[in-house]
Amino acid sequence: MTLQDVLDDHAALASTRWSVAGRDLELATKIGVRGAPGLDPALAALAEALGRGRAYLGSGPVLDATLSQGPLAAFARAEGIAARVLVSSAAARSAALASGTNEADVLDALPWDLAPASEGEVWWRPPGDRGTARLEAELRAWARAITPDGVVWGLWHKEEGGNRAERFASELFEHVEIVNRASGWRLVSLRGPRSDAAAPVAWHDWEGPDGAMRSLVGTYAGRRVDPGTAVLLDATALPTAPELSGARVLDLGCGTGLLARRALAQGAREVIALDDDLAAVRSTRAALEAASAEGRTDELAPSVTWSDLLAEAPRARDVDVVLMNPPFHVGRQVVGALSRAFVAAALTALRPGGRLLMVANRALPYERDLAAWATWRDVTPAGTKGFKVLDAQRH
Numbered sequence: 001m002t003l004q005d006v007l008d009d010h011a012a013l014a015s016t017r018w019s020v021a022g023r024d025l026e027l028a029t030k031i032g033v034r035g036a037p038g039l040d041p042a043l044a045a046l047a048e049a050l051g052r053g054r055a056y057l058g059s060g061p062v063l064d065a066t067l068s069q070g071p072l073a074a075f076a077r078a079e080g081i082a083a084r085v086l087v088s089s090a091a092a093r094s095a096a097l098a099s100g101t102n103e104a105d106v107l108d109a110l111p112w113d114l115a116p117a118s119e120g121e122v123w124w125r126p127p128g129d130r131g132t133a134r135l136e137a138e139l140r141a142w143a144r145a146i147t148p149d150g151v152v153w154g155l156w157h158k159e160e161g162g163n164r165a166e167r168f169a170s171e172l173f174e175h176v177e178i179v180n181r182a183s184g185w186r187l188v189s190l191r192g193p194r195s196d197a198a199a200p201v202a203w204h205d206w207e208g209p210d211g212a213m214r215s216l217v218g219t220y221a222g223r224r225v226d227p228g229t230a231v232l233l234d235a236t237a238l239p240t241a242p243e244l245s246g247a248r249v250l251d252l253g254c255g256t257g258l259l260a261r262r263a264l265a266q267g268a269r270e271v272i273a274l275d276d277d278l279a280a281v282r283s284t285r286a287a288l289e290a291a292s293a294e295g296r297t298d299e300l301a302p303s304v305t306w307s308d309l310l311a312e313a314p315r316a317r318d319v320d321v322v323l324m325n326p327p328f329h330v331g332r333q334v335v336g337a338l339s340r341a342f343v344a345a346a347l348t349a350l351r352p353g354g355r356l357l358m359v360a361n362r363a364l365p366y367e368r369d370l371a372a373w374a375t376w377r378d379v380t381p382a383g384t385k386g387f388k389v390l391d392a393q394r395h
């Protein structure tokens with residue numbers, strides 16, 4: 001398989017079906033969307049509740065904040081009800097458009113961006129894998145965004161912070177009712193937002209290894225350095241590491257922006273960063289602004305792009321060095337094709353002779369692909385446990 005084949009597979013949209021309340025809806029999905037190649041398991045629970053009449057659509061407009069391709073919006077449209085989709089994943093955005101939501105009905109936003117009392121009906125599936133601070137910030141955001149007579153339908157799993165969600169919800173809403181339980185999922189109606197609820201706290205300020213960091217809650221690793229990333233940061237200081245000073249560097253899957261900050265701190269000529277997650281993009285921008293405030297960027301204008309791999313990053317095709325800690329999960333699901341696509345994207349972004357420095361869990365098999373497309377070495381710093389650092393030079 002060529003690099004382009006892997007990137008084409010990553011970009012390809014596939015079709016899947018959601019049966020809900022007597023309708024059989026065709027939805028699009030792709031690698032990187034929750035549940036792909038099927039559907040987010042939360043949707044089976046939602047379909048059950050809608051089918052049994054435990055939850056129901058109002059007269060609209062409906063806001064679908066279920067994190068995937070806008071399934072609830074597709075259902076609402078089929079019922080003749082206006083609907084929009086809130087997206088913060090670039091992959092989910094393309095799947096929502098391919099599932100029939102108009103561009104004008106896609107809101108590129110996080111819940112706390114919405115104006116107070118602006119929404120009458122929200123269908124919300126919290127990102128249960130992103131920690132308590134994110135859960136609380138989103139709930140506070142909905143309590144603020146919902147109209148006094150509106151409803152938020154919350155769909156969460158008991159093992160993904162469900163009990164905590166219910167506790168926070170009772171502080172923020174007058175009426176919290178579990179309307180359906182199915183396979184560990186609970187559908188909860190939240191009504192009567194309390195007017196004295198405090199505003200969401202969306203930002204964390206913290207100190208990273210290269211200076212001040214500013215990150216949105218729930219961005220990868222939050223306000224700490226992921227252990228794998230720490231190993232990679234150490235490896236950038238090895239005498240054999242690719243030269244960052246004067247280089248054009250891409251931080252692929254930038255999260256809070258630690259790798260981009262390292263590139264800046266080491267005198268990169270240009271820093272490009274991208275992530276599929278809107279919260280990560282905003283966090284990395286904030287981290288690089290903090291670096292600029294500390295006078296570490298001089299004339300640099302780093303570019304941070306919201307992009308599903310290279311889809312929106314046309315300039316990231318001629319870089320000297322890529323730094324990355326590639327993901328291998330979407331939500332809680334392991335998705336091997338995603339990590340493979342990261343390697344393909346990294347090598348595609350490099351100029352011939354350019355270098356990729358990446359960290360991975362020791363058990364994950366990246367070497368075969370690297371050998372097919374590049375010349376690679378294991379440069380794991382001595383004493384490292386559990387991770388490996390691979391240094392690959394593009395043919």
Ligand SMILES: C[S@@+](CC[C@H](N)C(=O)[O-])C[C@H]1O[C@@H](n2cnc3c(N)ncnc32)[C@H](O)[C@@H]1O
Nearest residue numbers: 220229253254255275276277308309325326327
């Ligand atoms: C393991 S985290 C690493 C984050 C950061 N580089 C660090 O080291 O802390 C992987 C990152 O890849 C991002 N990501 C996942 N799928 C992506 C995609 N298709 N395109 C771009 N970024 C993606 C995730 O949002 C996450 O921020």
